[in-house]
Amino acid sequence: MAAKAARDLSNVASVIELRSVNKWFGQFHVLSDINLDVKEGEKIVICGPSGSGKSTLIRCINRLEEHQAGDIIVDGVTLSNDVKNIEAIRREVGMVFQSFNLFPHLTILDNLTLAPIWVKKTPKKEAEEIAMSLLNRVRIPEQALKYPGQLSGGQQQRVAIARALCMRPKIMLFDEPTSALDPEMVKEVLDVMIELAREGMTMLCVTHEMGFARAVADRVIFMDRGEIVEQNEPEEFFANPQNERTKLFLGQILHH
Amino acid sequence: MSDDAVPVGERRQLAPPVDDSGALGWMRRHLFSSWSNGITTVVLVVAIGWILSNFLEWAVFTANLTAATGSECRGGGACWALIREKYRYIFFGSFPYEQHWRPLFAVIAMLAMLVLSADRRMWNWRLLVIWGVGSFVTFLLMFGQIHIPLSLFLFVALAVGGIGMNLRKAIANTGEMNTYRALAAVGLVGLVLRIVGILPAWSLAIAPLSYVETSLWGGIPVTMILATYGLAFAFPYGVLLALGRRSNLPLIKGLCVGFIELIRGVPLISLLIMASVMLPLFLPSGTTIDKFLRAQVAVILFAGAYIAEVIRGGLQSLPKGQFEAADAMGLSYPQKTLLIILPQALRVVIPPLINTFIGFFKDTSLVLIIGIFDFLNTANQALVDPNWAGFPGEVYLFAAFIYFIFCFSMSRYSKYLEVELNKGTRR
Numbered sequence: 001m002a003a004k005a006a007r008d009l010s011n012v013a014s015v016i017e018l019r020s021v022n023k024w025f026g027q028f029h030v031l032s033d034i035n036l037d038v039k040e041g042e043k044i045v046i047c048g049p050s051g052s053g054k055s056t057l058i059r060c061i062n063r064l065e066e067h068q069a070g071d072i073i074v075d076g077v078t079l080s081n082d083v084k085n086i087e088a089i090r091r092e093v094g095m096v097f098q099s100f101n102l103f104p105h106l107t108i109l110d111n112l113t114l115a116p117i118w119v120k121k122t123p124k125k126e127a128e129e130i131a132m133s134l135l136n137r138v139r140i141p142e143q144a145l146k147y148p149g150q151l152s153g154g155q156q157q158r159v160a161i162a163r164a165l166c167m168r169p170k171i172m173l174f175d176e177p178t179s180a181l182d183p184e185m186v187k188e189v190l191d192v193m194i195e196l197a198r199e200g201m202t203m204l205c206v207t208h209e210m211g212f213a214r215a216v217a218d219r220v221i222f223m224d225r226g227e228i229v230e231q232n233e234p235e236e237f238f239a240n241p242q243n244e245r246t247k248l249f250l251g252q253i254l255h256h
Numbered sequence: 257m258s259d260d261a262v263p264v265g266e267r268r269q270l271a272p273p274v275d276d277s278g279a280l281g282w283m284r285r286h287l288f289s290s291w292s293n294g295i296t297t298v299v300l301v302v303a304i305g306w307i308l309s310n311f312l313e314w315a316v317f318t319a320n321l322t323a324a325t326g327s328e329c330r331g332g333g334a335c336w337a338l339i340r341e342k343y344r345y346i347f348f349g350s351f352p353y354e355q356h357w358r359p360l361f362a363v364i365a366m367l368a369m370l371v372l373s374a375d376r377r378m379w380n381w382r383l384l385v386i387w388g389v390g391s392f393v394t395f396l397l398m399f400g401q402i403h404i405p406l407s408l409f410l411f412v413a414l415a416v417g418g419i420g421m422n423l424r425k426a427i428a429n430t431g432e433m434n435t436y437r438a439l440a441a442v443g444l445v446g447l448v449l450r451i452v453g454i455l456p457a458w459s460l461a462i463a464p465l466s467y468v469e470t471s472l473w474g475g476i477p478v479t480m481i482l483a484t485y486g487l488a489f490a491f492p493y494g495v496l497l498a499l500g501r502r503s504n505l506p507l508i509k510g511l512c513v514g515f516i517e518l519i520r521g522v523p524l525i526s527l528l529i530m531a532s533v534m535l536p537l538f539l540p541s542g543t544t545i546d547k548f549l550r551a552q553v554a555v556i557l558f559a560g561a562y563i564a565e566v567i568r569g570g571l572q573s574l575p576k577g578q579f580e581a582a583d584a585m586g587l588s589y590p591q592k593t594l595l596i597i598l599p600q601a602l603r604v605v606i607p608p609l610i611n612t613f614i615g616f617f618k619d620t621s622l623v624l625i626i627g628i629f630d631f632l633n634t635a636n637q638a639l640v641d642p643n644w645a646g647f648p649g650e651v652y653l654f655a656a657f658i659y660f661i662f663c664f665s666m667s668r669y670s671k672y673l674e675v676e677l678n679k680g681t682r683r
Contacts, residue, residue, distance in 0.1 A: 064580050083588075090586035101581035105599050114595065115585040167585065 009218065012039040015171060015202055016061060021070035023056060030056050031067065032226040038171075043203045045213040045234075048223035049249060054206045057223070058173045061204070062093045075170060091119060094164030098176040100156045102148035108135070108159050109144040112166045120167065127166070134162040138192050154185030158192055165196075172196065174205040208253055210238065222246045326644040335647045339654050342638040346654070349474010349629040349637075358465065359477040362397040365390055366480050374669055376676055387488070394481070398473060400465030406458045407450050414443025470548035474629030476658070478548075482620040482630065486555035487613055493556065494563025499593065501568055512564070519561035524622050527554045532626035551623045559616045566608045570601030603677050610670035614663045631655065 016038035023031040030053045038044060046054045059065040060072060063079055063086045072079040074089045103111050112131035116122040122130070135141040138158035140151075148156055157177055164172060174193065178186045190212050197203055197216035207213070213220050213234050220237040222230045222245075230243045238254075241247045262268075277285070288294040318333030321340065329335035339346070348359045369390030373383055396402055417440025424432065449455045500512035519527070531554040532547060539545070574597060582592040602609070624633035635655040639648055 062584055064583060087586050087588065090584060093584075095581075095584040097577055097581065099575070099577050101575075101577035103578065103581070103596055103600075105603065115587065118591050118595065119586045163585075 009039040009042055012041065014038060015040045015075050016204075017071070017073040018061075019071040019073075021057075021060065021067050021072060023053075023060065023065065023067045023069075030226050031060070034070070034226075034228060036221075036228065038202060038204065040170075041200045041202055042218045043197050043201075043216050044205070044219050044221060045217040046204065046206045046221045046223060047208055047210075047213070047249070047253075048229075052223040053226040054223045055175050058175060058204050058206055061171075061173060062090050062095055064095075087119075091167060092169055093171045093173060094167060094169035095173045096157070096160050096164055096175065096177045098179050100148070100153070100160045100180070102156055102160055102163070104148050107145050107147055108140075108151070111148065111159065112163050115163075116166050131162070131166055134165050135159075137165075137195075138162045139188075152185060153181045154188045157181060157185075157189045161189075161192055161196070171202045171204070174203065174207065176206050176208075178207065178209055210254065214238070222249065224249070326646060329647065334653075335650050338638070338644050338647050338650055341644065342641070342651075345475075346631070346635050346638050346651070347475045349478065349634045350472045351468060351474060351477075352466075352472070355466070355468065358397045358400070358468075359473075359475070362394045362477050363480060365393040365397070366477075366484060369394075370484065391485075394477075396462065396464075398477060398481075399468060401461065401463035401467045403459040403461050406455065406460075407447060409460075410443045410446035410450060412443070413439045414447060417441070417443055470546055473548065475634045476631050478623075478629060479617075479620055479631040482552060482555055482623065483617045486552060486559055486620065487616060489556045490559035490563055490616075493560040495567055495598065497560060497564035498567035498571060501564065502571060516561045516564055519558055520565070524554070524558050524619055525625050527558055528622060528626050530554075547626065548628060551626060551628055555616070555620060555623075559612070562612050562616075563609065566605050566612055567601060569608065570603075570605035571597065573604050574600055603674075606670055606673050606677070610666055610673075614666050617662060617666070618659060631658065 014037045016036070018034050018036040021031055021034040022029070034057060036057075046057065048054050056065055060067045061074060067079075075092050077085055077089055079085065079089060102108075103114070106114065109128060109131055112134065113122075113124065113127040116127040116130065117124055132141060132144065135144055138161060140155055140158055143151055143155060143159070148159070151159065161177075177193070178189050181189060186209070190209060193203075193205070193212065194216055203216075205212070205217075217234045219231055220234050221228055222237070222241075222243070224245050230237070230241065230246045232242075237246075238250065241250055275281075287297045314333045316333075319336050320329045320332050320334070321336050323329045323335065323337040326335070326338070329337055344353070344356060348356050351359050369386055372378055372386050372390075378386060392402075417436045417438070420436035421433065421440060424436070446455065497512050497516060500508045501516065503509045503512070528551055531550040535550060536544070578596060578600065579592070582596045587595065621630055621632040623630050624636070629637070632655055635651050639645070639651055
């Protein structure tokens, strides 16, 4: 772990840049002046109290939410209202949701091959081969022909990860991927995510799994009231939080 | 239990208790479980028995099937002889009598078309073929002659070419793409030339039978055509309205909301009367649109608004996450709508949708207001004959029975669809 923490990312190119990003929900200032650089291969864990804007932040990156001021540049493309631009970015960015959001009317295999076939125009056979190899990677190839409703929560979330990976994304966004899971299923999902991290994927994870943050994160970001309050390497972040709000938050989630 | 000694975790799994009380036991539990329950059962059985025996007495045991005129029927039970005498008129209306085989086969063609499209395995390009062939046969039989104008051929060429160019862009080879381009070009150039007037108003005449105009159509084919094509067009139209109503574009949303509210705010009858009486006043003199076609369009517009609201319910029932997941994958709006949203939304609304369909099947009978002879209207007309005056019950019961067969089939189909489409997806 020490080796990981020492990894020098200063010479690596940025794949995501946020410049003075602001967003409001009505009168509520949900993101206030966010600046963030994500390097290629970097793993970032974002934590913070509920309503702090962390989910909104990563949802702005693939335009599920629209920001109102500032620039977001993903893989060299500046996000704008241009639909072509948005679709281009979404092809490069995979997303995993808290509530899985698998398509219940399609089999697991069809869930995985849908985007490659329709968005990337991959031939069906090839898409199915890719899908099966990914299902192997998340260790549930035997579920390929079932429907999402027949799988456990942990299995569904692993399918959701495989589905996002099917598009061969450069960046993966995780929006509280383990929050909706029964406790005994959290580990199987985290294991898959850790494996993915070790393979060098660029990852932004909104999560409160601090064990996961310690194991793979290059940087932990703490958000509160729409601001990035503090960010640091995980060792430093957990051992020596600087800001009072960070200390309070860590005290609340680590008190057991 | 003897298993008490077995430690927790190693007990054997027991089968649920079996109900072995038999028919008497079932009756005791469900029909006579208490004094009040028992009395209710007895009263209801006696009441049902009394009504049923009276009805059977009238409809079967004392019924007259053979009478030659109405006066012979009087005094006894049901006069089914009237139906025997008039059924050809009730079914086919004023269609030339010796040509009745034509509406008969038209009805058979439509039934075949509907039964085939009910099968889920046909829900692909086959559906287009089934409806193309079925509709062609139906209208050829009903009209006797069909003139296909040149502009229709050109339009089809343009449509096929255009759709092919867009949908098969990534998959088709050069030869196939060139075919689409050629089709689209021929269609477009031809249409422009036709509109400018350089190409003549030529049409392909298919005329194997004598021409029968729509004012002579009547009975079951009229009801079936109005309902089948009314709903077949109203359904996609309603889907578009429902999607439009949820659009982010204010103009499209406003138009859809306005249309839906306007149509829902007036009775179908007033819409039919407008289509029949008022519309011709606005048309330039000399142009006429067939009355049957006008009624058909009114039914489509009306049904579309109702179907749109039913489908909107389905769209709203989908969790936001489904839209977001589709967006996050990079699916375009049409892909998201056709592959993710509609398949789920329509599944949810099958019961209310078929409910609307059944309602509209029966509402087509309102066209009698503007003098179109649908099935109920021809049944009505059968009562006018002075030789057979005085037996409305028999005729309306017969009409009700035919309507019931159609509506009950739709209801059962709804049930089948629900089960079929939810296979495997149920938790």
